[in-house]
Amino acid sequence: MTANEDQEMELEALRSIYEGDECFKEIGPVSFQFRIGDLEDTKAFLMDVTWTETYPETSPQISLDAFFNNRISAETKQLILSKLEEQVEANLGTAMMYTLFEWAKENQEVLMENHKPVTATLISSGDGSSDASTAKKKERKEQLTKAQKRRIINRTDHKGELPRGWNWVDVIKHLSKTGGKDDE
Template sequence: MTANEDQEMELEALRSIYEGDECFKEISSISFQFRIGELEDTKAFILDITWPETYPETAPHISLDAFFNNRISGETKQVILSMLEEQVEANLGTAMMYTLFEWAKENQEALMENHKPVVTAVASSGDGTTAASSAKKREKKEQLTKAQKRRIINRTDHKGELPRGWNWVDVIKHVSENDLLNTNNC
């Protein structure tokens, strides 16, 4: 069998095994992602695996560069990759994707044994609020509903200009209220 035939057979098997599984994602016919662990789990990570042309005779390319993995330290990533490389060497020449995924799921605790989540530094201001939260407060703009936007547009001449005398009712109302107040004081 040629490498391409082996890849096609393994691809069919992966599709049937992981059909409907939210952890498995087929990026292309030679590139896959598999999440080990639940989304909320701090020890969860995503494996990116890409097949070279001569896979399964040559090792697939395994990466932990997904954005999801940013919370994992570099040392932990190296441990995971080195342990997966051992599994790849043991299975070289055979279809190994299912084996790698299942092995990683079974050994998640051992792979993430020394894991300490990477925390991004946030500056703190003197009043106890963080710079990130105060920046979010400043950036937040009032959101208008579609109906409010329509009313604003209907009041303008569609060039952004309000028609002459658009607020004359408010002026008359204001003047009449003030005149009534002044006549009662006399």
């Protein structure tokens, strides 16, 4: 079989295996993304894999440069890439995408054991008290007076819904301006 036939067969297999899986995303006919871990997991990472023209005889291009991976240190990325390259070398000449993805899922803890999330630091001018005051302003909800609350409660039923026909005055005003069917 030629490389293209092997790629087509593997592509069909990947589509059927990962159909409906939110971790797998087909970017193009030879480009894929696979997320290892849950979205909320700080140890999750996103693999970008692109097949070369001669794949699976040659190794695919694997990248961890996605924005999703910004919180991962460069050392951890290098460790992950080197371990993935070992797996690629072991499976060279065969369809290896499923094997790579599953191996990465099974070994996520080992790959990310030295991971310390990289966080962006905010540079603030001043003593930092302004940051605290803006946070409090965002949390504050609109305050209603007792009279406003009473009016709202009196207009609604026990379910918090307005009763049928509550805006009948507006309907009468509208009809008086537009006229009825008989005025034509």
